[in-house]
Amino acid sequence: MRGTTRTVAVAAMSAVALLAAGCGNGGESGGSSSSAAGGQKGGEITVRGCNPQNPLVPSNTTETCGGNVIDAIFSKLVHYDAETAKPENDLAESIETTDNQNFTVKVKQGNKFADGTDVTAKSFVDAWNYAAYGPNAQSSGYFMEPIEGFGDTQCTGEGDDPCAGAGKAKAETLTGLKVVDDYTFTIKTSEKVSNLPVRLGYSAFAPLPEAFFKDPKAFGDKPIGNGPYKLDAWNKEQSIVLSKNPDYKGAFGGKVDKITFKIYQDSDSAYNDVLANNLDITDEIPASALIDDKYKSDLPDRNAQKETGVIQTITFAPTKVDPNYADPKIRQAISMAIDRNTIIKQIFNGTREPATGWVSPVVDGYKADQCGEYCTYDAAKAKALLTEAGGFKGDKITLSYNADAAHKEWTEATCNSIKQALGVDCVATGVVDFATFRSQIADRKMKGMFRTGWQMDYPSIENFLAPIFKTGASSNDGDYSNPAFDKLLTEAAAETDAAAANQKYQEAEALLAQDMPAIPMWYGKTTMGWSDKVTGVKITAFGTIDFSSVALK
Structure with missing residues (x-):
């Protein structure tokens, strides 16, 4: 039996209690999963990126190339601690239930999207309804399946257009979602779902601004998020550029002002650029550098696993x-x-x-x-x-x-x-x-x-x-x-x-x-490696870069 160095224990009812009570930031821990903390605020870094499969819409992004960007520019109801993945409240003031089927969510006030509009209960309900509605063909729509009324939002036909004729979805919205007031909404699931609060930190459950619904296609090329960073440019096949969101008021902001995902066609090129200090972080070490732990001698004190x-x-x-x-x-x-x-x-x-x-x-x-x-x-x-x-x-x-x-x-x-x-x-x-x-x-x-x-x-x-x-x-x-x-x-x-x-x-x-x-x-x-210009590089429990801790020396 394989031993584990870390176990993420998420009990059904204790998770609900944790989220209802709220909690602060998790502490950082060092060791082999991170570099030294500290560093200065401001400046810019470059990291290895790859071509997203789809436009950058949270409910239509199920892969890491786009997901790494989505997670940096969107905040959700729940945040997962970088070290342990323990869920803690982010945009949620509380998530409460007495029966694991009816949930009341209170959204923190004062949070805004990068276009200056408020993040409200409606921002979540509208986004989740859009994700669930079959004709919208969102790859993460499945995550709304536990919510009451999901079946009626799905197309039932066959062939090239399952939404045509008799196959048309019966409803455009989920009956299990109700806006109570500007900052409160309820969720009713078809059956009991004990870990629903734990799921709500996933990108499919991100809120969306009104601007999205006016032009979803344009939004996908330049999304308007509510997270620590905002998207400045997506230069297809080349780079994705983020900058710090001045309207972000959450507890999980980053230290650097600018992050550029440089899109590479292979991991060796990214690794060589790190060695030459032309790239600050690569989240993937090529097989050639793993042999005999070559990456450790190539990047002494600049690697983590x-x-x-x-x-x-x-x-x-x-x-x-x-x-x-x-x-x-x-x-x-x-x-x-x-x-x-x-x-x-x-x-x-x-x-x-x-x-x-x-x-x-x-x-x-x-x-x-x-x-x-x-x-x-x-x-x-x-x-x-x-x-x-x-x-x-x-x-x-x-x-x-x-x-x-x-x-x-x-x-x-x-x-x-x-x-x-x-x-x-x-x-x-x-x-x-x-x-x-x-x-x-x-x-x-x-x-x-x-x-x-x-x-x-x-x-x-x-x-x-x-x-x-x-x-x-x-x-x-x-x-x-x-x-x-x-x-x-x-x-x-x-x-x-x-x-x-x-x-x-x-x-x-x-x-x-x-x-x-x-x-x-x-x-x-x-396994990650980084240039001699940065510090505070931490690998999250999800295997991603923790952008809240990275800084220039």
């Missing part, structure tokens, strides 16, 4: 897209053919931990060995299982990845392991950049297998299961559907006792081993 709520997986294309992987035995055989330990040792220099399930060890409810023998390398058993399934019917197994990040080496090593164990050709194929890669997956044009990863949205075992594997979920890239799995998730969400809820979630996770919709590869440790 932290175990984070991240898991790397390989997902199979939906059966309708590629039927060659339809049989679970074929998927299980491929998983058993992957020598995770050797790949981690040779490619990542031991900076990953082999995954034994689909849930990160850093969250409460994690259970080791949920994948069982199917995540243990055994070439003989793998080949026997493939034979039992009738063999692989396609010409070759393919594994696609985005070529603008450090995935080439490990995907090629994975394919070599599969080929040697199964005797079937396997080819790792790079796609030019993350935006193109994700678009091909979203459009269901990606065949074979493809790299997937999950960075937790909020600290809960549920977050590693429901958004990825529940029927119709926003990040269900393989179109996995199992009624028994869905039923267990619903039952778990209704539990008021955290231990009972976790047990249900664990039972649901165990079903994934039978179906193998995605292959668990390894749990994440985020």
Whole structure:
């Protein structure tokens, strides 16, 4: 069983009590996950960025390239402590419930968007209704599913336009959302949802100003947020420039005045720019610098590593897209053919931990060995299982990845392991950049297998299961559907006792081993490096840069 260096414990009722009472900033801790604190206020920094998949709208951003920007320019009801991911109130004065189904939210007064308009209860209700409404096709709309009336906001038709004719959504708004006054609104869920307050710090639940609804398309290119920073420019394929928001009155502001995300096509280029002091922070160390801990000698006292709520997986294309992987035995055989330990040792220099399930060890409810023998390398058993399934019917197994990040080496090593164990050709194929890669997956044009990863949205075992594997979920890239799995998730969400809820979630996770919709590869440790110009670099529990602590020396 894998030991954890940090456990994020989120009990159902205690989370509600915590948020209702409110709490102050969490303290910073040093160690291997951060550099020295302090530094001066002001100035500007540059960090590694990548091409967002979609326009920068909170409810339509489910990937890190856009998510890192969204989190810097939007504040939500709840903030997650950088070190522990513990939820604490941000824009919420309180979030109260007596039954885990009816919630009253009071919004702090005096907060504004970057265009000077007030953040009110209506800012949240309107934003969530927009996200939920099916014809708006928001990738994070699924996160509104627990709220009463969600089903009526969805289109029910089939084909190219499911919203046409009889398939038109019955309602444009959620019956479970009500504005009580300027700074109070209520949420009613269809069923009890014990961890709802914990979820409300995710970007899908960000508020939106009136300007968004006047021109959503223009807003996506230059969003108007309410967070510590505001977006000044998005130079497509080149950079995204943020500056400090002078109207921000929250408790989580940053020290630097300007942040520029420089968009790179590969991680080696970003790393070399850090070495040359042409880039201040890279949140990804290339495989070439991980070998023999080269990055530590390259960047003495300018590197950090932290175990984070991240898991790397390989997902199979939906059966309708590629039927060659339809049989679970074929998927299980491929998983058993992957020598995770050797790949981690040779490619990542031991900076990953082999995954034994689909849930990160850093969250409460994690259970080791949920994948069982199917995540243990055994070439003989793998080949026997493939034979039992009738063999692989396609010409070759393919594994696609985005070529603008450090995935080439490990995907090629994975394919070599599969080929040697199964005797079937396997080819790792790079796609030019993350935006193109994700678009091909979203459009269901990606065949074979493809790299997937999950960075937790909020600290809960549920977050590693429901958004990825529940029927119709926003990040269900393989179109996995199992009624028994869905039923267990619903039952778990209704539990008021955290231990009972976790047990249900664990039972649901165990079903994934039978179906193998995605292959668990390894749990994440985020490694960062920075120039000699900055200090206070901290890796959050989510594996991102904590912009509230970074400063120039």
